[in-house]
Amino acid sequence: MPRFYCPQPLAIGLTIDLPEAVAHHVHVVRLAPGEAVTLFNGDGGEYTAVLQTVEKRRASAEIKAHTAREAELPYAVTVAQALPEASKMDWIIEKAVELGAAAFQPLAARRCVVRLSGDRAEKKLAHWQGVIISACEQSGRNRVPQLAPVDEFKDWIAQQDLHRRVILTPRATQSLADWARHQPPQALTIMVGPEGGFSDDEENLAVAQGALPLSMGPRILRTETAALAALAALNASWGGM
Numbered sequence: 505m506p507r508f509y510c511p512q513p514l515a516i517g518l519t520i521d522l523p524e525a526v527a528h529h530v531h532v533v534r535l536a537p538g539e540a541v542t543l544f545n546g547d548g549g550e551y552t553a554v555l556q557t558v559e560k561r562r563a564s565a566e567i568k569a570h571t572a573r574e575a576e577l578p579y580a581v582t583v584a585q586a587l588p589e590a591s592k593m594d595w596i597i598e599k600a601v602e603l604g605a606a607a608f609q610p611l612a613a614r615r616c617v618v619r620l621s622g623d624r625a626e627k628k629l630a631h632w633q634g635v636i637i638s639a640c641e642q643s644g645r646n647r648v649p650q651l652a653p654v655d656e657f658k659d660w661i662a663q664q665d666l667h668r669r670v671i672l673t674p675r676a677t678q679s680l681a682d683w684a685r686h687q688p689p690q691a692l693t694i695m696v697g698p699e700g701g702f703s704d705d706e707e708n709l710a711v712a713q714g715a716l717p718l719s720m721g722p723r724i725l726r727t728e729t730a731a732l733a734a735l736a737a738l739n740a741s742w743g744g745m
Contacts, residue, residue: 505552506530506535506542507541507542507543507550507641507642507644508522508526508529508530508541508544509526509543509545509546509640509641509648510522510523510526510544510545511523511546513545514543514544514545514547514551514567514570515567516551516567516568516569516570517566517567518566518567519556519564519565519566519567520553520564520565520567521562521563522563522564522565524561524562526563527559527563528560530555530558531558531559531561531563535555535558536555536558537555537557537558538554538555539554540552540555540568541553541554541555541565543567544640546647546648548647549571549572549574549646550570550571550573550646551567551568551570551571552567552569552571553565553567553568554566554568573646574646574647575644575645576604576606576645576647577606577738577739577742577744578689579691579692579738579742579744580607580691580692581691581692581738582605582606582607582608582609582667582692582693583596583600583605583607583608583609583693583694583696583731583735584608584609584611584660584669584693584694584696585608585609585610585727586610586611586615586657586695586696586697586698586727587610587613587619587654587698588616588618588698588699588727588728589617589618589698589699592728593610593628593632594631594632594635595728596731596732597632597636598635598638598639599639600732600735601636601639601640601643601645601649602639602643603732603735604739605649605731605735606647606650607652608632608636608651608652609652609655610629610632610652610653610654610655611654611656611657611660611695612654612656612657613697613702614657614702614703614705614706615697615699615700615701617698617699620654621654625653628654629651629653629654632651633651636648636649636651657702657706658706658709661706661709661710661713661715662713665693666691667691667692667693668692668693668716669693669695669710669713669715669716670692670694670715670716670717670718670734671695671702671715671716671717672694672696672697672718672719672730673702673718674701674719674720675707675717675719676718677719678718679719679720679721680719680720680734680737680738681721681737681741683716683718684738684741685741692738694731695715696727696730696731696734697727698727699726699727720733720734720737
């Protein structure tokens, strides 16, 4: 059944106008009145609805039932990703949503080639939000992960965080998988460097601020692989697959 994100109040018995982007999608994939769709608004669970009208830029649906189904990990993982080149961030966000990430923090680190500010940063954030929503629709998640504004590494690492922070580095003496096997499931922030990795100064600053240095094993992973491998490792150790 097609799934769509509708950021508006949903309740059994309501007939609602779908967001314009959703209505356009419904029209493009040739769904017709009388067909069933699944809607979610991020507040939990999902709703079965039946299309009432379908036009090029307008569609409506009557909500018939609610299912309290969730597909979230039993622990919250934030991906703090230093900005990579080109469209790698799209890939990281999409796949990390599929693997259960609860939040994303884009970071401007010293070795980042990409620099974002002003209107360009706002456009990128809007684009990434769209990637998150599409990944939720595809993967069956009913909670939309949070996306924070781009922040400078040195400013962000100095902030207090109730979650344990893990900085992935090949210089660590313990792997994430080994550490997780001996720890209870818990909220984590996974920090991933850009193509050239975090600088020594950034790693030292992170550790001084309480971050735990862990590796992904004996092989050096690309920046677009590291967060996904970390999430998969945590899924395997702590459950959630």
